[in-house]
Amino acid sequence: MPEHTTTAARRRVLRDLLGTGGLLLADALAGNSRAAGTLNAPVPLLQVAATTEALSVSFYTAVLAGATFHIGDKATAALRQILATERHHLKLLGRLGGLPGATTFSVDPQVQTDARSFIRTAQHLAHLSAQTYLAATEDLAAHREAALAGAAARLAAREAQHSAVLAQLAGLDPLAAVPPISARRATDLRAALTPYLRPGAPGTLLLTLRNG
Numbered sequence: 001m002p003e004h005t006t007t008a009a010r011r012r013v014l015r016d017l018l019g020t021g022g023l024l025l026a027d028a029l030a031g032n033s034r035a036a037g038t039l040n041a042p043v044p045l046l047q048v049a050a051t052t053e054a055l056s057v058s059f060y061t062a063v064l065a066g067a068t069f070h071i072g073d074k075a076t077a078a079l080r081q082i083l084a085t086e087r088h089h090l091k092l093l094g095r096l097g098g099l100p101g102a103t104t105f106s107v108d109p110q111v112q113t114d115a116r117s118f119i120r121t122a123q124h125l126a127h128l129s130a131q132t133y134l135a136a137t138e139d140l141a142a143h144r145e146a147a148l149a150g151a152a153a154r155l156a157a158r159e160a161q162h163s164a165v166l167a168q169l170a171g172l173d174p175l176a177a178v179p180p181i182s183a184r185r186a187t188d189l190r191a192a193l194t195p196y197l198r199p200g201a202p203g204t205l206l207l208t209l210r211n212g
Contacts, residue, residue, distance in 0.1 A: 044186040045139075046098035048193070049132045049155075053090040054100035055196055056125045057083065058207035059107060069115045075169045082162050089155075105196045106204035119170045123163050130159035132189050 060083035064076070071079070090100070110117035133156035141149040184192075199206050 045132055045136045045189070046093065047101055048186060048189045049129065050090065050093040050098040051100040051102060051190075051193060052125060052129045052132060053086050053093060054103060054209045055105050055193070055207070056086040056129065057090055058103075058105055058209045059111070059121065059125060060086065061210065062205070062207050063112055063118055066112050067118070068113050069118070078165055078169060082165065085158070085162070100209070101190075102197050102199075103209040104199040105207040105209075106199050106201050107196060107207060109203070109205040112205065115170070119166055119172075122166050126159050126163040126166065128189065128192055130156045130163070131184050133159065135184055135186065135189065 060079060064071075064079055064083065107121060108117055111121050112118070133152050137149045137152040137156060140152060198204070199208075
């Protein structure tokens, strides 16, 4: 993207996603806000977020296409909505410069044959995304960037909402099914993705991010 259009495009993307607070977040991620030079977390966290979103898109696409356990109409509609949201987030992050660190992943093949394994993995991915955005929230808040922190917090809330929807579909208590969300360092969050970044590992299901 040409340099003179980068800031405008990123501001437009975040405005579409988060409203006015998103404009400030776009500037911060582009290195054009008053926080530039003081924040070192948003850039690596942006890549972690993009990688997790890419994994989530690949994961939901594979399950919806190949699950052998029964998924009712209501659950199918809810999962398709989550997939659409994750795909939208991934595209937005990409337009911000947040490219995934991988486009092929591996998961337990039981996610396509066992509903409990699917729910467990889906909630872990939603939890990891929420932690990533919350880590950015806390970093921005620590630097007294209230508007930026609020924008990142709304992303975290959306991911937490996905986890709650999954719990309800599985007949679980949304509050008890998932551990409390807390921020973690970017290195910890990247490490949490490691088990999924071994495509071709024996006994795993290969997932590949598809365009569109």
